[in-house]
Amino acid sequence: MNSETWQVKATLLLVSSLTIMSMITISASLPDMTTTFSKVPNHVALVKLSLSFPGLFIALSAIVAGIIIDKTGRLKLLGIALVLYAIGGTSGYWLNNLYAILAGRALLGISVGISMTIVTTLVADYYQGKARQKFAGLQIAVMSLGGILFITLGGILADIDWRVPFLLYLFSLLILPPAFLFLKEPQRMSRPTVKSKIKSPGIIWLIFGNVMLMWIIFFIIPVQIPFYLKSIGVEKNTMIGIAIASSTLFSAVSSFSYSRIKDLLGFRQIFGLGYFLMALAFIAIAFGNSYGMVLLGMLLAGLGMGLMIPNANVWVMQLAPQEIRGQEIGRLTTFWFFGQFLSPLVLLPFLDYFTLDQLFYGLGIVLFGLTLIFIIWYWVKPRQLR
Template identity: 55%
Template sequence: MNKQLKLKFTLLLVSSLTIMSVITISPALPQMTLAFSAVKNAAFLVKLVLTLPALMIAIFSPITGYLIDRYGRLRILWFSLALYAISGAGGFFLNNLYHLLLSRAALGIAVGMSMPIVITLIADYFEGLERQKFVGLQIAFMSLGGILFIGLGGILTDFGWKYPFLIYLFALLVLPLSMMYLPEPAVVGKNNQFNQHLKAPRQIWLLCLNTMIMWVLFFLIPVQIPFHLKAIGIEKNSLIGAAIAISTAFSAASSFSYSKIKEHFSSLTIFSLGYLLMAAGFICISVSNSYLLVILAMMLSGLGMGMMIPNTNMWVMKIAPPEIRGKEIGKLTTFWFLGQFLSPIIIYPVLTMLSISSTFMLASGFLFLLSISFLIFQFSITGKSVSPKPVG
């Protein structure tokens, strides 16, 4: 394996830790709810165990973005990988729900460091078509990692809800690879006071907001599908993990094909198609009373989300000034995981009034409106539409 392949493979491994950080323990949620049933508001707090890392990622990503623009990437990355392994695996040893929440918060801090770094490194190492292809490959690899980790999490949950937490020790294998194969790029903005006044295009804020909405809606799947499947009679945790893994598998296929999709569609049209596929998937969930229909829903939802994530990342990489690239990618990461954290908080009051099936139906209507909105926006643009320039 030559030097370039080792670099790419290491970047992909670091990327896989991101999606693993949140969804690995998803199949264990029903068991955890029973285990902590004596704790007040256990049902809600257990869902926070899944999503609390996302809040901490949202908080620490912009801080990391500032630091890596000023001081470099790799030392912060190495620290984050060590913290990831320790805090992630800590859940195996903890019996107090509140202590468990603290360990998940620390895990979020670790990912809040590693994720903006790895996205920034991709922008540092690659340019043009090579960057476009690698961004699609990165999201696909993250999804494939999600399949492996959540599938393994489902299997381990059948032995007990604590066992999936041991999967986080995988970071200890990635750490030495990052030390050996990732070079420190020249940090363009280091010690440059002018960069404090450099501003990125306002479009990035719109892309960040859209990213948050995407994740608020998509995260209904890992948070609510385990409970929905239990409600329709699916008891095996391995089958629950497999269902969510299938969503991730089709997300991987869609992301891997992003470069080819981008040859035929503008960025705005890709968002429209992605939301339309997710809407179709959510409708299938809302009417499902069989495992096979849920599987179809996972396929459709995964295909939609898989094309939208690299679409967003590429757009931000393209328009963010190199001098403040880490800061802008940190901002995007913040909204990415803020959406994941807010998802159960926003949906919880809806679930007190509606069933899980009705909630997915309501969400599908909103997704359809988003799809139509992006299509109208695309049609409203006069002249040649080229993404990701001024409007996509």
């Protein structure tokens, strides 16, 4: 199989785009969902949880999927995952019970945990060195651009009815034919035995923890920005969708540039730069109190995350031995989405004691601290772990 053909690349990118749309397509629907289910106990928290709920099941299923695909191959589960994606994703359109919708979101999460682990592992299998670095940046950029499309459509459709954006999840069925036609099982190495004790370097766990932390902080944006914009007088769901989509647009811009930036900077330097941009973003939101300043914050946050996501992916791809690559990428996916699930659980309780402005300001200070940690780490050991 020639992995350089446009058909192979396009199929990998289409499967990748399902990940971001699984979480934030319905962001603009949250305020109206809250009104619809106002009689349900704890309805505000449950509606907000519906956005991040798939993250828990992505996290739980990804690590299992990684182990399975190392044993049985990469592609056997992909078709099943794409069908489950459509069933679970559209649940919010058909169901009238909030708890049933949450169950559908859980099924959506399981399907994404499988498909995301498979597609990222295939990228590592199909491409090496500079080609892998370029495709990893392209992968996140296209995911971001797909996010713009689906977030914007979600905002527009939410003005019709909050349920309509859930139909966008049928998109996964369109990917089934090219997935079967163009993706082929890569040549496999022998599976590791107990005696071989094949392991990745210990620093890979630091990357996993860092990925979880950056998503805990960043995911407050799609969870809280719709409510924050409503509080400052922005009533149109379309405008809310545009604000969130602007972050995704600039994530695509920086991801497209990742390979060039990686030629100049090391992994730790890129994490430091990403956290610095996110810190500026959160400070802008905290002191803005206007739609324009929120947009500025969205742009800066997108630039930061657009660098850090492919940076983490490429670093893990580089560290993971091929024999356990699926397992390690499954772990990366687990920490990624466990961070998204934990985000509202960790951060929203602070709103009982602080205003949303104060929360964004405090997180901005934390992000500046993370920037300093990575800068000092690189300064102490500049030639190692580049």
